[in-house]
Amino acid sequence: MNLTLKVWRQANAQAKGSFETYPISEVSPDMSFLEMMDVLNEQLIQKGTDPIAFDHDCREGICGMCSMFINGEAHGPDRLVTTCQLHMRKFKDGDTITIEPFRAKAFPVVKDLAVDRSAFDRVQHAGGFISVNTSGNTQDANAIPIEKHDADRAFDAATCIGCGACVATCKNASAMLFVSAKVSQYALLPQGKVEATDRVLNMVKQMDEEGFGNCTNTGACEVECPKGISLENIARMNREYLSASIKG
Amino acid sequence: MARLDSKTPEGPLSEKWTQHKSNINLVSPANKRLIDVIVVGTGLAGASASATLAELGYNVKTFCFQDSPRRAHSIAAQGGINAAKNYQGDGDSTYRLFYDTIKGGDYRSREANVHRLAEVSANIIDQCVAQGVPFARDYGGLLDNRSFGGVLVSRTFYAKGQTGQQLLLGAYSAMNRQIGRGKIKMYNRHEMMDLVKVDGKARGIIARNLVTGKLERHGAHAVVIASGGYGNVFFLSTNAMGSNVSASWKIHRKGAYFANPCFTQIHPTCIPVSGDHQSKLTLMSESLRNDGRIWVPKKLDDAQAIREGRLKPTELAEENRDYYLERRYPAFGNLVPRDVASRAAKERCDAGYGVNKTGEAVYLDFASAIIRYGKEEAHVKGLDENDATLVKKLGQEVVRAKYGNLFQMYEKIVDQNPYETPMMIYPAVHYTMGGVWVDYNLMTSIPGCYAIGEANFSDHGANRLGASALMQGLADGYFVLPYTIGDYLSDDIRTGPIATDTTEFEEAEKEVHNRLEAFINNKGTHTVDYYHKKLGKIMWNKCGMSRNGKELKEAMAEIKELREDFYKNVKVPGRLNEFNEQLAKAERVADFLELGELFAKDALERTESCGGHFREESQTPEGEALRDDKNFTFVSAWEHQGAPAKAKLHKEALNYEEIEVKTRSYK
Numbered sequence: 047m048n049l050t051l052k053v054w055r056q057a058n059a060q061a062k063g064s065f066e067t068y069p070i071s072e073v074s075p076d077m078s079f080l081e082m083m084d085v086l087n088e089q090l091i092q093k094g095t096d097p098i099a100f101d102h103d104c105r106e107g108i109c110g111m112c113s114m115f116i117n118g119e120a121h122g123p124d125r126l127v128t129t130c131q132l133h134m135r136k137f138k139d140g141d142t143i144t145i146e147p148f149r150a151k152a153f154p155v156v157k158d159l160a161v162d163r164s165a166f167d168r169v170q171h172a173g174g175f176i177s178v179n180t181s182g183n184t185q186d187a188n189a190i191p192i193e194k195h196d197a198d199r200a201f202d203a204a205t206c207i208g209c210g211a212c213v214a215t216c217k218n219a220s221a222m223l224f225v226s227a228k229v230s231q232y233a234l235l236p237q238g239k240v241e242a243t244d245r246v247l248n249m250v251k252q253m254d255e256e257g258f259g260n261c262t263n264t265g266a267c268e269v270e271c272p273k274g275i276s277l278e279n280i281a282r283m284n285r286e287y288l289s290a291s292i293k294g
Numbered sequence: 295m296a297r298l299d300s301k302t303p304e305g306p307l308s309e310k311w312t313q314h315k316s317n318i319n320l321v322s323p324a325n326k327r328l329i330d331v332i333v334v335g336t337g338l339a340g341a342s343a344s345a346t347l348a349e350l351g352y353n354v355k356t357f358c359f360q361d362s363p364r365r366a367h368s369i370a371a372q373g374g375i376n377a378a379k380n381y382q383g384d385g386d387s388t389y390r391l392f393y394d395t396i397k398g399g400d401y402r403s404r405e406a407n408v409h410r411l412a413e414v415s416a417n418i419i420d421q422c423v424a425q426g427v428p429f430a431r432d433y434g435g436l437l438d439n440r441s442f443g444g445v446l447v448s449r450t451f452y453a454k455g456q457t458g459q460q461l462l463l464g465a466y467s468a469m470n471r472q473i474g475r476g477k478i479k480m481y482n483r484h485e486m487m488d489l490v491k492v493d494g495k496a497r498g499i500i501a502r503n504l505v506t507g508k509l510e511r512h513g514a515h516a517v518v519i520a521s522g523g524y525g526n527v528f529f530l531s532t533n534a535m536g537s538n539v540s541a542s543w544k545i546h547r548k549g550a551y552f553a554n555p556c557f558t559q560i561h562p563t564c565i566p567v568s569g570d571h572q573s574k575l576t577l578m579s580e581s582l583r584n585d586g587r588i589w590v591p592k593k594l595d596d597a598q599a600i601r602e603g604r605l606k607p608t609e610l611a612e613e614n615r616d617y618y619l620e621r622r623y624p625a626f627g628n629l630v631p632r633d634v635a636s637r638a639a640k641e642r643c644d645a646g647y648g649v650n651k652t653g654e655a656v657y658l659d660f661a662s663a664i665i666r667y668g669k670e671e672a673h674v675k676g677l678d679e680n681d682a683t684l685v686k687k688l689g690q691e692v693v694r695a696k697y698g699n700l701f702q703m704y705e706k707i708v709d710q711n712p713y714e715t716p717m718m719i720y721p722a723v724h725y726t727m728g729g730v731w732v733d734y735n736l737m738t739s740i741p742g743c744y745a746i747g748e749a750n751f752s753d754h755g756a757n758r759l760g761a762s763a764l765m766q767g768l769a770d771g772y773f774v775l776p777y778t779i780g781d782y783l784s785d786d787i788r789t790g791p792i793a794t795d796t797t798e799f800e801e802a803e804k805e806v807h808n809r810l811e812a813f814i815n816n817k818g819t820h821t822v823d824y825y826h827k828k829l830g831k832i833m834w835n836k837c838g839m840s841r842n843g844k845e846l847k848e849a850m851a852e853i854k855e856l857r858e859d860f861y862k863n864v865k866v867p868g869r870l871n872e873f874n875e876q877l878a879k880a881e882r883v884a885d886f887l888e889l890g891e892l893f894a895k896d897a898l899e900r901t902e903s904c905g906g907h908f909r910e911e912s913q914t915p916e917g918e919a920l921r922d923d924k925n926f927t928f929v930s931a932w933e934h935q936g937a938p939a940k941a942k943l944h945k946e947a948l949n950y951e952e953i954e955v956k957t958r959s960y961k
């Protein structure tokens with residue numbers, strides 16, 4: 047396949063960015079999107095041009111590090127995959143592909159397609175944990191049975207990879223899907239219920255301070271989420287938040 | 295040849311750890327506040343150690359090269375974590391887990407460390423559940439287990455095919471709590487560039503901020519290396535793109551011995567290579583071997599027809615299939631350990647029975663599991679067990695619930711539906727049992743410098759059993775290092791903060807700066823990846839699944855030559871003080887180019903076959919690995935002497951008090 051890539055180039059957080067156009071030929075349909083970027087970068091280095099910076103690590107869809115906005119969609123046109131799992135067979139010979147970083151006020155650009163998502167970490171520092179010391183003196187793991195459906199739903203929420211596609215997709219750059227996934231995981235488990243009130247209040251407060259927008263229930267986040275995190279989690283967090291606010 | 299002291303405590307094996315914990319020196323809570331510890335890496339070992347050290351009261355500084363600690367490659371572990379809980383009542387015990395691990399490691403691991411690992415395994419599960427890790431449960435609400443390769447009990451706890459992710463997020467959450475309290479200072483997008491020693495002790499590191507490119511000095515009373523394994527020396531592996539040996543290699547160059555570098559695990563079930571553009575390989579969890587049956591065609595003609603696309607695997611009659619693991623190893627069948635399964639796949643493919651275009655793939659087939667589960671479901675639901683369509687549908691649902699994410703991943707990569715046609719798999723480099731040599735306290739040969747998790751060598755011998763990496767990472771980080779490190783730090787309560795404006799730090803920083811500057815100024819002709827790929831080819835062809843003296847010698851010479859060419863001709867774009875991924879990579883590949891040579895040297899020295907290390911000169915008439923216990927029951931620990939080829943060998947003798955060393959048989 048021969049393709050034309052329009053890629054966002056930005057030297058650093060302070061610099062003004064712009065699109066650059068790069069033709070690329072002999073793209074195999076079996077390549078992943080990032081492997082195609084590797085080929086392009088090898089060519090750029092040989093030509094003496096600065097290669098395109100982008101975040102990536104595990105390349106098997108689980109670390110959440112890759113983060114491109116491809117043809118107007120977070121992680122590109124395929125569903126339930128991250129960019130590293132997107133394959134070139136989803137594109138056609140002659141296509142022009144536009145590649146941008148995840149854009150949000152809370153995610154400043156580091157360079158080119160790499161953005162700073164440490165706002166997500168800070169939201170978790172505010173309450174994304176259960177306060178138990180790692181002493182090894184906790185009770186036996188089977189001491190509290192947990193209903194299978196609750197355990198499964200907690201697991202489903204916990205599979206969030208923290209990539210930020212939900213924020214990049216949302217017209218308000220809201221982080222509700224991400225935050226609610228974490229709140230839900232703990233809210234569904236007996237171990238998490240003890241500090242549920244403080245957790246949801248603190249995490250939502252930090253989320254607002256980071257400059258994420260409000261949720262207006264468009265549901266775009268759920269559509270673009272590579273792990274299929276459900277909107278139910280947002281509803282659950284809203285309930286948790288309401289009852290915590292009344293108690294709190 | 296010097297002999298090494300592992301500092302294993304005296305006493306009966308099952309009491310060593312308890313007694314040791316009671317006897318070692320402690321640091322009082324008031325004094326812990328005066329002590330700083332650096333942790334490099336935030337996988338299961340690094341994250342759990344950081345959290346626990348901070349809970350205990352130490353001031354922790356943690357470094358990772360990713361943009362968040364949650365991205366470390368432990369996140370990608372799929373299948374599960376072992377623990378001797380015996381919840382299934384199938385006869386499991388601490389002793390049995392210990393025994394299986396020693397035997398699985400082909401009698402090349404340190405007995406006392408492995409026993410300790412088995413002892414603390416049950417605590418890990420308790421701890422993780424208390425942290426909110428959502429393990430799989432049965433309908434009664436209790437924890438579910440599955441079986442893994444090389445054992446005859448079900449002791450593996452799991453969270454679908456994402457166990458590593460859930461465990462890492464658990465450890466990350468424990469870290470977050472301490473970051474919130476200010477007890478851990480987290481440095482994301484930072485890479486350790488060198489270790490700084492003062493008076494022979496580890497006293498800090500030089501780190502590079504990967505966003506600004508600036509070098510930083512960080513002092514501490516102890517440095518913990520938790521930066522994982524070195525599988526990426528092969529270029530293609532199941533490791534993450536950024537996984538590297540650099541932190542381990544820097545300390546090796548500063549005096550830490552590197553142990554058993556040639557002990558590498560080639561995992562049997564990975565998605566085969568599709569072309570030259572390939573940047574990494576993807577694992578399909580070993581748990582799939584619980585339900586998937588591995589086969590190739592019995593006849594060469596059929597194999598050829600399949601390769602050429604004239605025949606579909608589903609069309610091949612049962613009697614024309616060779617379920618070679620079930621044939622060769624009736625007792626363990628598809629659940630033989632990884633090294634055995636990988637070699638068997640290579641043997642069949644080398645003999646011409648491979649099933650993909652390149653001839654390097656075998657089938658992993660779920661058809662019979664789907665029917666088995668489907669019939670069970672139909673029976674439970676009171677439906678017609680003889681309705682083939684219904685049974686298949688029900689069976690597929692069960693398989694989807696167990697392995698859904700793995701099947702989806704396979705389909706996205708290969709563009710084939712594994713519910714309908716068997717998966718194609720081939721072995722790939724996955725894990726490195728070798729690593730930095732540590733004593734019983736997990737301290738390296740540099741005082742105050744520790745290595746934990748995959749970065750050290752101690753627990754898996756020459757082959758690691760499935761679901762044991764997660765166990766070891768968390769055991770080291772949560773339950774071992776935080777206690778043993780106190781014994782060393784108890785001498786440091788009056789030391790005060792480590793100053794970084796000293797000659798030692800200045801010189802180390804200058805050396806790093808010069809090295810990086812040389813890369814930028816080199817302006818050569820070939821990219822960093824060009825060299826990395828070449829190194830990978832040498833490693834895979836001559837230090838891969840089977841090795842021989844002649845090729846290992848060639849590998850050593852070729853790697854040395856490649857390294858010299860790299861320094862002359864590598865081209866690194868961009869500048870020093872900016873976000874420069876190529877520069878970071880150049881430094882990592884430079885270290886791989888040294889490690890690769892030591893790896894080959896170690897493999898050459900060990901003329902026996904054991905575990906994942908198969909020397910063609912040492913095999914039984916049936917082609918099984920042949921150990922040489924008389925001459926090789928030791929750990930090879932290499933001391934750096936200026937160049938990999940000159941490394942000096944130290945031997946740590948392995949003594950087995952509780953276990954009778956036997957020939958490993960899975961027949």
